[in-house]
Amino acid sequence: MRTPECNPDDDRLSALVDGDLGDRDRRLVAQHVLVCPECSRSVGRLIATKRLVEGPELACEPPVGFWEQTRRRLDEVDGVRAQVSWIPPQARRLVAIAAIGLILISGAVIMETALLPSLRTSALLVQAHGRLTEVAWAGMPAGGVCSAVSVAPAQTSWRPVSRALLRIDGRLVVHTCYQVGRCPVSVFDGPPDWQPLSPGEILTVLPNGLEIGRTGDTSLVSWEADGTRSALVARTTPEHLVELAGARPTLTGRSPGL
Amino acid sequence: MPLELARPRREAARRREFERLARQHERDVFSAALRMTGNHADAEDVAQEAIVKAYLGFDQFELGTNFRAWLLRIVTNTFINEFRRRRRAPEMMPWEAVHGEAAQQAAAESPEPSPDQRLLRDALDAEVEGALAELPEVFREAVILCDMHGLSYQEIADQLAVPIGTVRSRIARGRRVLQEKLRDYVASRGLI
Numbered sequence: 001m002r003t004p005e006c007n008p009d010d011d012r013l014s015a016l017v018d019g020d021l022g023d024r025d026r027r028l029v030a031q032h033v034l035v036c037p038e039c040s041r042s043v044g045r046l047i048a049t050k051r052l053v054e055g056p057e058l059a060c061e062p063p064v065g066f067w068e069q070t071r072r073r074l075d076e077v078d079g080v081r082a083q084v085s086w087i088p089p090q091a092r093r094l095v096a097i098a099a100i101g102l103i104l105i106s107g108a109v110i111m112e113t114a115l116l117p118s119l120r121t122s123a124l125l126v127q128a129h130g131r132l133t134e135v136a137w138a139g140m141p142a143g144g145v146c147s148a149v150s151v152a153p154a155q156t157s158w159r160p161v162s163r164a165l166l167r168i169d170g171r172l173v174v175h176t177c178y179q180v181g182r183c184p185v186s187v188f189d190g191p192p193d194w195q196p197l198s199p200g201e202i203l204t205v206l207p208n209g210l211e212i213g214r215t216g217d218t219s220l221v222s223w224e225a226d227g228t229r230s231a232l233v234a235r236t237t238p239e240h241l242v243e244l245a246g247a248r249p250t251l252t253g254r255s256p257g258l
Numbered sequence: 259m260p261l262e263l264a265r266p267r268r269e270a271a272r273r274r275e276f277e278r279l280a281r282q283h284e285r286d287v288f289s290a291a292l293r294m295t296g297n298h299a300d301a302e303d304v305a306q307e308a309i310v311k312a313y314l315g316f317d318q319f320e321l322g323t324n325f326r327a328w329l330l331r332i333v334t335n336t337f338i339n340e341f342r343r344r345r346r347a348p349e350m351m352p353w354e355a356v357h358g359e360a361a362q363q364a365a366a367e368s369p370e371p372s373p374d375q376r377l378l379r380d381a382l383d384a385e386v387e388g389a390l391a392e393l394p395e396v397f398r399e400a401v402i403l404c405d406m407h408g409l410s411y412q413e414i415a416d417q418l419a420v421p422i423g424t425v426r427s428r429i430a431r432g433r434r435v436l437q438e439k440l441r442d443y444v445a446s447r448g449l450i
Contacts, residue, residue, distance in 0.1 A: 010431075015411070020411040049444070050405050052386050053386065053405035053436070054293075054405050055296075055406065060285060063298060067284060073309075074273070074309075074310065077310060077313060078269070
């Protein structure tokens, strides 16, 4: 254990080992090390560590032909330089900036594709729906939860509130939010090979092909019709959502075959 | 003189100047690479790669300053950043080559280290190399430039563009971390 009288800190002991202390400092630190067993041990440890990193003294003449080979590589560098030297420096700078931009964009795309699958598709849909219903509109129940759904199976009862284009699982999906009575309902329309619900999340599949799932207080139903895979999301029970799905006007004007 | 004629001349002069300086320190570069890699073939690769890199960045070198220190820093970074990652897989030797009768006899007659001694020695060196690799970069660079390449604190400070007190502190802290990591190794070799 160092005593409070130990003047030299680690930095100065280390510098002593390297012979990189000024004359006065070196004298003072060396005198102390001679009488202080702890600092003396520290110096011993520092020297041992230094020796390890120094490594052994090795024969160090470069092999015959080393320089000739190196010159050939420098010639290659010059060759490449000569090939691009006709391009004005400004243009080269522009190309470099464009290349950096391309790398950054590629990085962003890679990040996006790498990160998105970490969240399940159904969770993304619920998240998108939740984000929209955070913005309350007149008549919407508190928290966007449909405590009771009474659906008139007429298209006129579906009032579009917003529409957005999303990229989910690398596919373009149209997100439309409707107000159905007092209930906010999200409809996602994507390509037919898109899977809004993974097999493990499907609670049941109805005979008409409607896949039903549930996440927390939110239900999801999904089906395919007319070359479009759709998903309906609302904070209600699966039974209510099936009822909503039956009344839902599709973009092509055809309801989901209920 | 037209610009397109002046450029090749300038390039040629630049190349000559670089070669003149690099040849003066060729031996230092190779020694440094050999210390880090531990064998001639790899040292040649690292040294050559570092010289090519130095040539590519020669425009950034300020003529009249310490070329040797600048070059040794490039050697260090070449080893740390690139070479260490693609270093060859550990040397594998057939059992017979190590423990066979002929190998035992050769070991008894020759003062050279036997294949198993050589493997053991390399493994031990790898331990130090591994500990160095785990150091934060700022400490590692300062420790290697000081201990392996023998640069003074002032030379390191100039290269890293930091005050000399910072160099001193980085080396001391780097050594402290190394001591911790290599404590068992140092004890097992009886170095303290």
